[in-house]
Every structure is written in C-alpha cells, then in structure tokens.
Amino acid sequence: MTVNQNELLSALVDGELQGKELDDVLQLLNTNEQARRQLQRYQHTSDLLHDHSVSHHHIDLTDRVSAALDDDAAFTTSSNNTAQIIAFPKHFWKQAVSLAVAASIGALAVVGVMTQPENQLIQPPQMASVEVETTPMVVAKTGKRWTVEEQEIEERLNSYLVDHNEYAGASGVFSYARVVSYDMGQ
Amino acid sequence: MKKVFQFVLACSALVLSFNTAAEPQAMQTLERMGVVAKQLNYDGIFSYQAGNKLQSIRIIHRADEQGEVERLISLNGVAREVIRTNDMVTCIYPEGKPVQENHRPLGRGFPTDFLRRLSSAEAYYQFSLGQKGRVASHHTQEIVATPIDNYRYGYSLWVDKDNDLLLQSDLLDSMGNVLETFSFSSVEMGQDIPEQSLKPEMQGNAMSWNRNEYGLSAVKVTQDQSSIWQVTWLPKGFNLVTQQNRFKARNGASIEQQVYSDGLSSVSIFFEKIRARHSHLHGGSKMGAANAFGTIMNAHFITVVGEVPARTVEKMGNSIRFNGAE
Numbered sequence: 001m002t003v004n005q006n007e008l009l010s011a012l013v014d015g016e017l018q019g020k021e022l023d024d025v026l027q028l029l030n031t032n033e034q035a036r037r038q039l040q041r042y043q044h045t046s047d048l049l050h051d052h053s054v055s056h057h058h059i060d061l062t063d064r065v066s067a068a069l070d071d072d073a074a075f076t077t078s079s080n081n082t083a084q085i086i087a088f089p090k091h092f093w094k095q096a097v098s099l100a101v102a103a104s105i106g107a108l109a110v111v112g113v114m115t116q117p118e119n120q121l122i123q124p125p126q127m128a129s130v131e132v133e134t135t136p137m138v139v140a141k142t143g144k145r146w147t148v149e150e151q152e153i154e155e156r157l158n159s160y161l162v163d164h165n166e167y168a169g170a171s172g173v174f175s176y177a178r179v180v181s182y183d184m185g186q
Numbered sequence: 187m188k189k190v191f192q193f194v195l196a197c198s199a200l201v202l203s204f205n206t207a208a209e210p211q212a213m214q215t216l217e218r219m220g221v222v223a224k225q226l227n228y229d230g231i232f233s234y235q236a237g238n239k240l241q242s243i244r245i246i247h248r249a250d251e252q253g254e255v256e257r258l259i260s261l262n263g264v265a266r267e268v269i270r271t272n273d274m275v276t277c278i279y280p281e282g283k284p285v286q287e288n289h290r291p292l293g294r295g296f297p298t299d300f301l302r303r304l305s306s307a308e309a310y311y312q313f314s315l316g317q318k319g320r321v322a323s324h325h326t327q328e329i330v331a332t333p334i335d336n337y338r339y340g341y342s343l344w345v346d347k348d349n350d351l352l353l354q355s356d357l358l359d360s361m362g363n364v365l366e367t368f369s370f371s372s373v374e375m376g377q378d379i380p381e382q383s384l385k386p387e388m389q390g391n392a393m394s395w396n397r398n399e400y401g402l403s404a405v406k407v408t409q410d411q412s413s414i415w416q417v418t419w420l421p422k423g424f425n426l427v428t429q430q431n432r433f434k435a436r437n438g439a440s441i442e443q444q445v446y447s448d449g450l451s452s453v454s455i456f457f458e459k460i461r462a463r464h465s466h467l468h469g470g471s472k473m474g475a476a477n478a479f480g481t482i483m484n485a486h487f488i489t490v491v492g493e494v495p496a497r498t499v500e501k502m503g504n505s506i507r508f509n510g511a512e
Binding site for chain 2: 147
C-alpha cells in the first residue's frame with residue numbers, strides 16, 4: 001500500500017472522492033485484499049469518531065475496535081491478525097464500499113445501507129456515477145451571482161468574497177459594492 | 187535618407203518624451219486618489235454594472251479623527267446594507283423573513299497605504315493618462331493601468347480633476363472589454379456627514395435580527411505566519427501580503443486566509459478544515475469580474491477568489507501543496 005493509496009481510501013471514507021479517483025479506488029478495492037482491510041480500519045475509526053453506534057449494525061465491534069486502536073500493531077498487513085479481530089460475511093465488502101460512498105450523501109444513509117439485503121445494495125459502477133458533491137466548472141457568464149448550483153456553496157463563496165473584498169479594488173472606494181449588490185434572490 | 191532617419195528619430199523621441207512625461211503625472215494622480223479616498227467625506231449614488239446587470243448603490247463615507255465609517259445601501263432589488271468601520275464590516279441581508287446581520291472583523295496586515303501598493307504595482311502595469319471626461323457632472327481625467335500579462339486585469343480609472351476622488355472604475359480584460367464598472371451618477375463631497383446617516387435603516391424595523399454563525403463574538407482573527415500550505419505558482423509580482431486565521435465559533439472550523447497581491451489586483455486563498463460533510467466548489471465559478479476556483483485537499487476546502495482572470499485562480503489553485511504532517 002502506498003501513501004497515495006492510503007489517502008485515497010481515507011478520502012473514500014470521508015466521501016471526498018469523485019470521478020477518476022473514485023473509479024481508481026473502487027478498482028483497488030476489487031483487486032487488493034490489503035486495501036480492503038485498510039478501508040475496514042478507516043471505516044471503523046470514522047464510525048467511532050462520528051459516534052455511529054455499531055450496535056445498529058447488529059455487529060458489536062466497539063470493544064474490539066477500541067482495543068485495536070489502543071494497539072495499532074493489531075492493524076498490520078498480516079491477514080491473520082485481521083481475521084482474528086473480525087470475521088465478516090463475504091458480502092461485507094460490498095456493503096463497506098456502499099457505506100463509504102453513501103457517507104458523502106449523508107450520515108443518515110449509513111444505517112440504512114448496512115441493513116439492506118445484499119441484492120439491494122448499490123453496485124460500485126452505479127456508485128461511481130453518484131457525484132452529488134460535484135459542481136461542474138461553468139464557463140464564465142458575467143452576472144451578479146456565482147455560477148454554482150448549490151446554495152451551500154454559494155453562501156460559502158459569498159462569505160469568502162466579503163473577507164476578500166477588504167483587499168480588492170484599486171482604491172477602496174468601491175470595495176464592498178459587489179457584496180451589497182449581490183443578486184441573491186433573483 | 188538621412189533626413190528620413192532623422193525625422194523618425196525625432197518622432198520617436200517625441201513619443202518617448204510624451205510617455206515619460208505622462209506616466210509620472212498618472213502616478214501622481216493615483217497617489218492623490220489613494221489619499222483622498224480615505225480622507226474625504228462624500229455621499230453619492232453609484233451604479234455597479236457587470237454584464238447586463240445593473241445595481242444602484244448609495245455610498246456615504248465619513249472620515250474624521252476616529253477613522254473611517256462607510257455605509258453602502260442597495261437601492262434596487264433586495265434591500266441590503268454594508269457598514270464598514272475601521273476594523274469591522276457589518277452586512278445586513280434581509281433575504282428571508284428575518285434580517286441577517288453579519289459582523290466580522292476586518293483582516294489586518296494588508297498594506298492599507300495605497301501609495302505603497304501603487305509602488306509595488308508599478309512594475310506590472312503601465313500607467314498612463316487617458317482621455318478627459320465627465321462623470322456625475324464632474325470633470326475627470328482617465329488613468330489607464332495596462333497589465334504586463336494576461337494573469338491580471340487592467341483598469342480604467344476616472345478621477346475628479348478638482349479633488350482627485352475616484353468617480354468611475356472600469357475593469358478591463360486583455361481585449362479591452364469592460365468586465366465591470368463602478369460609476370457615480372451623483373456625488374457630494376466635503377460636507378458634514380451626520381451620525382444618523384451611517385446607521386442602518388433597518389435598525390428601526392420591528393423585524394427580528396438573526397445573527398448568523400459569524401456573530402460578533404464568534405469570529406476571531408489572528409495573525410499566523412506559519413502555514414501548512416504552499417502556493418507554488420504565482421503570477422509575476424504577486425506576493426503574500428497577509429495571512430490570518432478566522433475561527434467560526436459554531437462549528438469550531440478554522441479558516442486560513444492568505445492574500446496575494448501585486449499592489450492593484452488581489453487574490454485570496456481560503457483553507458477551511460472540513461468539519462462535517464458539506465458540498466464544495468469543484469472547479470471554477472464566476473460572479474461579475476470575480477473568479478473562484480475550488481478543490482478539496484487533505485480534508486480541507488480550498489478556494490481561490492479574486493478579481494483576476496479564471497486562468498489565474500485555477501493555476502494558483504492547482505499549484506497548492508500540503509506541507510503539513512500526515
């Protein structure tokens with residue numbers, strides 16, 4: 001496992017991947033046992049950090065994962081060690097991948113996905129197409145609103161614009177005009 | 187042939203002498219403009235035009251021994267106000283049912299001295315005197331700032347001939363097209379500005395005031411010279427002019443802002459640690475003449491914002507490297 005692969009797996013758990021990176025990591029998970037174990041570790045850590053109750057998944061891992069986190073050596077590349085910690089059903093990996101991608105949509109989806117029968121799981125190729133957090137680059141079209149689709153992004157850009165405007169403009173006379181004229185509602 | 191050569195040489199000398207004479211005069215006008223903008227009282231209405239959108243804004247500016255206060259009020263469309271004091275800006279957005287009041291401290295460290303900024307910009311723009319004109323019934327002199335490359339925009343600044351206040355500012359792309367214009371339609375200068383004129387009109391309404399997450403006590407700006415981020419490409423002449431951290435109390439997120447400038451054009455880069463699952467800009471976006479480029483790196487939202495061409499924010503954004511510990 002390379003540093004980059006570990007970063008990709010971590011980003012997958014955080015729901016930050018899209019496009020080619022998502023395809024790459026899914027391919028990696030399909031072919032690399034070590035990557036699947038690493039994803040499992042990251043997912044456990046993420047669940048603990050975000051207080052996702054493992055009992056909802058009908059698998060009580062809390063004590064084991066806590067102990068494992070205390071002793072990082074338990075998560076070595078040895079498959080034997082991993083096998084001693086958790087014995088998952090074969091379809092877990094599909095569930096884990098689904099879970100990681102679903103995390104980008106919302107934490108509420110997590111429990112639901114884990115409790116679905118295997119044949120209802122979203123398959124990886126379909127998941128790769130779910131790029132809900134991606135805002136495509138929009139060709140310049142002058143106006144008084146940001147050329148983005150989501151309000152959350154728009155609000156963040158506005159907030160940044162206010163901070164930026166104290167440094168903008170040639171003289172300072174018109175610095176905040178863009179802020180006050182922003183066309184929020186039209 | 188010799189006479190032709192002498193004629194060409196004479197013409198060249200004439201053109202050169204004209205340029206070298208014009209440029210210092212342009213610089214002197216800009217220098218006075220920078221001073222006046224901070225020291226003069228004025229109350230006027232200007233329009234902001236970007237593309238086919240036009241907005242009228244009233245601006246009231248007062249300068250005294252306590253510093254500057256400035257109030258901007260949108261006159262058409264949604265009522266909105268921005269009040270800037272020396273170190274605080276308050277944005278009032280009555281977009282929804284309640285009014286939203288957004289206080290935040292201004293950053294520090296940026297050279298507010300326009301003269302110093304101007305001297306930095308001198309190497310990256312050609313400043314020259316343009317046409318004479320008339321803006322808001324005032325006689326004006328145009329100063330043209332032409333950039334040396336296409337990583338920044340040019341400016342056409344129309345300055346009052348009598349008191350050097352900037353009355354119109356046009357931002358120009360490399361083809362000379364006007365990207366946005368600020369232009370006074372009427373303005374009075376030098377009068378007393380009563381305190382009441384600088385109070386928000388919406389204050390007297392019965393509407394509730396809903397402070398958003400940037401509440402007055404919620405934002406803290408700190409200077410921090412160390413950064414885990416490195417911008418490996420900058421346009422010529424752009425230097426880091428300020429770097430600060432802003433903390434948002436609601437979610438505890440820390441936002442680092444780095445500002446790069448060549449003296450006239452500025453670009454801010456925001457590094458916001460991801461504290462929850464949120465959407466973020468991926469690629470470019472545009473608003474008026476401002477361009478933004480967003481990406482995600484090492485669990486941070488990274489956003490580059492500035493009144494520069496899209497290629498500039500994109501190239502800067504793609505050059506950012508994470509230098510922190512994994």
